[in-house]
Amino acid sequence: MQLRAENISRRYFRKHGEANFFEAVRSVSLTLESGKLTVLNGKSGSGKTTLLNMIGGLLNPSEGKVFLDETDLYALEDKDLSRLRSKRIGVIPQGRSAVDTLSVYENILLPGMLYGGTLRTEEAENWMTVLGISDLRNAMPAELSGGELRRMAIARTLTASPEVILADEPTGDLDNENTRTVLTAFQQAAKAGKAVLVVSHETDAEAYADQILHMSHGTIE
Amino acid sequence: MKHFSLMIRNLSRRPGRTTSLILLTAFLAISVFCGTIVVSSLRRGLSSMENRLGADIIVVPAEAESKVSMKNLLLQGTIGTFYMDASALEKVRETEGVEKASAQIFLSSMKADCCSVKVQVIGFDPENDFVVQPWIAESLNHPLGDMEVVVGCRVETDVGNSFRIYDKSCRVAAKLASTGTGLDTAVYCNMNTIHVLLQAAEEKEISHKIDSGNDSEVVSAVYVKVLPETDPALVNNRLNGHVRKATAIRTAGMMTEVADSLSGVSRTIAVLICAVWILALIILFIVFSMMVNERRRELAVYRLLGMSRKMMSGMILKETALCSFTGALCGTALGAILVFPFTALIETSLKLPYLTPDPGSIVFYACFAIAVTILVGCAAAARTAFRLSRVDPGTTLREGA
Ligand SMILES: Nc1ncnc2c1ncn2[C@@H]1O[C@H](COP(=O)(O)OP(=O)(O)OP(=O)(O)O)[C@@H](O)[C@H]1O
Ligand SMILES: [Mg+2]
Numbered sequence: 053m054q055l056r057a058e059n060i061s062r063r064y065f066r067k068h069g070e071a072n073f074f075e076a077v078r079s080v081s082l083t084l085e086s087g088k089l090t091v092l093n094g095k096s097g098s099g100k101t102t103l104l105n106m107i108g109g110l111l112n113p114s115e116g117k118v119f120l121d122e123t124d125l126y127a128l129e130d131k132d133l134s135r136l137r138s139k140r141i142g143v144i145p146q147g148r149s150a151v152d153t154l155s156v157y158e159n160i161l162l163p164g165m166l167y168g169g170t171l172r173t174e175e176a177e178n179w180m181t182v183l184g185i186s187d188l189r190n191a192m193p194a195e196l197s198g199g200e201l202r203r204m205a206i207a208r209t210l211t212a213s214p215e216v217i218l219a220d221e222p223t224g225d226l227d228n229e230n231t232r233t234v235l236t237a238f239q240q241a242a243k244a245g246k247a248v249l250v251v252s253h254e255t256d257a258e259a260y261a262d263q264i265l266h267m268s269h270g271t272i273e
Numbered sequence: 274m275k276h277f278s279l280m281i282r283n284l285s286r287r288p289g290r291t292t293s294l295i296l297l298t299a300f301l302a303i304s305v306f307c308g309t310i311v312v313s314s315l316r317r318g319l320s321s322m323e324n325r326l327g328a329d330i331i332v333v334p335a336e337a338e339s340k341v342s343m344k345n346l347l348l349q350g351t352i353g354t355f356y357m358d359a360s361a362l363e364k365v366r367e368t369e370g371v372e373k374a375s376a377q378i379f380l381s382s383m384k385a386d387c388c389s390v391k392v393q394v395i396g397f398d399p400e401n402d403f404v405v406q407p408w409i410a411e412s413l414n415h416p417l418g419d420m421e422v423v424v425g426c427r428v429e430t431d432v433g434n435s436f437r438i439y440d441k442s443c444r445v446a447a448k449l450a451s452t453g454t455g456l457d458t459a460v461y462c463n464m465n466t467i468h469v470l471l472q473a474a475e476e477k478e479i480s481h482k483i484d485s486g487n488d489s490e491v492v493s494a495v496y497v498k499v500l501p502e503t504d505p506a507l508v509n510n511r512l513n514g515h516v517r518k519a520t521a522i523r524t525a526g527m528m529t530e531v532a533d534s535l536s537g538v539s540r541t542i543a544v545l546i547c548a549v550w551i552l553a554l555i556i557l558f559i560v561f562s563m564m565v566n567e568r569r570r571e572l573a574v575y576r577l578l579g580m581s582r583k584m585m586s587g588m589i590l591k592e593t594a595l596c597s598f599t600g601a602l603c604g605t606a607l608g609a610i611l612v613f614p615f616t617a618l619i620e621t622s623l624k625l626p627y628l629t630p631d632p633g634s635i636v637f638y639a640c641f642a643i644a645v646t647i648l649v650g651c652a653a654a655a656r657t658a659f660r661l662s663r664v665d666p667g668t669t670l671r672e673g674a
Binding site: 131138154165 | 282576671
């Protein structure tokens with residue numbers, strides 16, 4: 053299995069120097085292979101989140117295509133793309149991404165509730181324990197710290213166990229110990245056959261990487 | 274199933290929003306349900322009044338404040354007592370264009386020791402009556418005997434009981450179905466009985482100002498049915514010319530008068546319902562617009578996790594439908610509590626015939642109110658559902674991380 057981006061660009065309509073638009077990502081091609089952990093770094097504003105959203109099926113590129121194996125993501129209907137994302141691609145966004153009306157435990161099980169099937173309660177318990185948030189299972193998101201919310205979002209994606217995991221600065225607000233736990237978990241996921249992309253500024257992350265990409269001014273060097 | 278439990282969680286953990294939605298939709302349902310019930314009760318009252326009044330023309334003594342008091346009889350069950358010479362009946366029958374004529378004698382009982390209740394007693398002649406009997410026949414299967422009475426549904430007594438009028442005891446032979454008019458408080462008897470009662474009233478020294486000295490030769494009103502294909506207006510004029518000291522009144526005129534005030538009341542109710550709806554719709558609109566901002570992040574998360582646009586608008590609409598349904602149900606129940614126990618109060622304050630619809634129609638109006646409310650609730654939510662289904666998780670979840 054592989055996730056492949058072919059010359060994708062993203063323009064935002066915003067005044068930028070001479071031009072009327074600003075190109076946040078410029079003709080980027082990359083491949084994420086199953087079994088590999090890729091680390092993407094780069095300065096703030098270099099276009100990492102934009103790129104991640106595009107390959108995650110969340111943001112339509114202005115140009116270029118994204119393939120999951122042979123499937124052109126953006127050629128799919130919303131219904132099919134949504135279903136595919138739900139089953140096969142897990143995105144851990146940079147900001148907070150909790151449903152405030154659900155408890156931590158319910159949030160973690162949420163992806164499994166959308167399309168039916170059995171809930172992965174065992175995996176949920178397991179990841180809550182690994183990430184040290186099992187005491188918070190019945191807490192509401194509003195009561196959690198930034199780092200706890202982050203770990204909740206990570207547990208949610210690991211519980212759903214999709215083939216592709218895209219994590220946008222997952223360790224940004226975590227302490228060293230938690231950072232290690234999370235990166236180890238991602239490494240294990242990759243070893244178990246998943247394609248993992250971690251956006252990170254930390255040099256620690258690079259120690260876990262099979263592939264390191266550096267982004268600057270919208271391009272990958 | 275899982276969606277349903279998600280929906281219940283979403284609703285129960287936003288009690289403020291959920292309650293306000295339920296309250297608003299309840300208001301909509303109350304206004305629709307009570308409005309339709311009151312208007313249809315008035316309509317039924319009017320048509321029942323028309324049906325009970327099988328006469329085209331009523332001839333009453335000239336000095337009777339004719340129009341007003343006839344309307345009073347029909348609407349409030351009071352007519353007062355007035356009499357004219359019994360020869361009027363013959364005069365009416367002689368008149369060209371008259372098919373049937375039948376006399377009635379009115380007597381008011383007193384709110385005193387001698388009488389069980391204060392009612393209007395109406396004596397009719399079983400031989401030729403065409404006004405009261407077809408209706409009485411619905412509740413009574415034998416001719417009304419002497420000293421027997423048939424009572425309107427709102428007279429407080431039961432079949433088989435005896436009933437005292439001017440110290441004379443009458444047996445209650447039947448109780449009539451509700452008409453929604455003043456006739457519901459009247460008591461009917463035959464001519465022999467009314468003469469006994471008149472006599473008794475006179476002995477009680479209750480003066481009735483009878484023109485002719487002899488009781489057996491008075492009538493209060495003569496009901497007239499004109500020949501088919503004869504203009505009642507023409508016959509009315511003839512009667513006015515031919516029968517001395519009497520006035521002929523066309524019932525159609527009375528009906529129009531009632532119908533007019535009925536349509537006035539209906540209009541007022543319609544305006545009230547509109548006002549409630551406009552207000553409720555404005556608030557609904559605000560609630561839903563607020564919801565767009567309030568739920569943007571939450572729904573971006575659903576979207577991030579793979580909910581399709583269709584599923585998302587479906588979820589919002591289902592949540593709204595559930596709230597509206599709850600609100601509509603509560604509202605209709607509350608409306609029923611408001612409108613049914615106070616039927617008598619509504620009737621007297623509107624001064625119009627008022628007949629509650631049969632259970633089948635009530636169920637129909639309730640379903641109608643519920644359906645309309647749910648529909649409107651969902652329609653109000655549709656725009657919001659659409660806007661929220663377009664949230665872009667990428668941008669939304671970046672905002673104010
Ligand atoms: N919706 C948008 N409209 C206009 N410009 C945008 C939008 N989203 C992002 N940008 C711009 O695109 C550029 C890249 O943004 P992006 O979020 O991808 O950067 P990043 O590398 O993730 O930064 P950070 O490390 O701070 O998260 C930035 O200059 C940003 O201002
Ligand atoms: Mg970013």
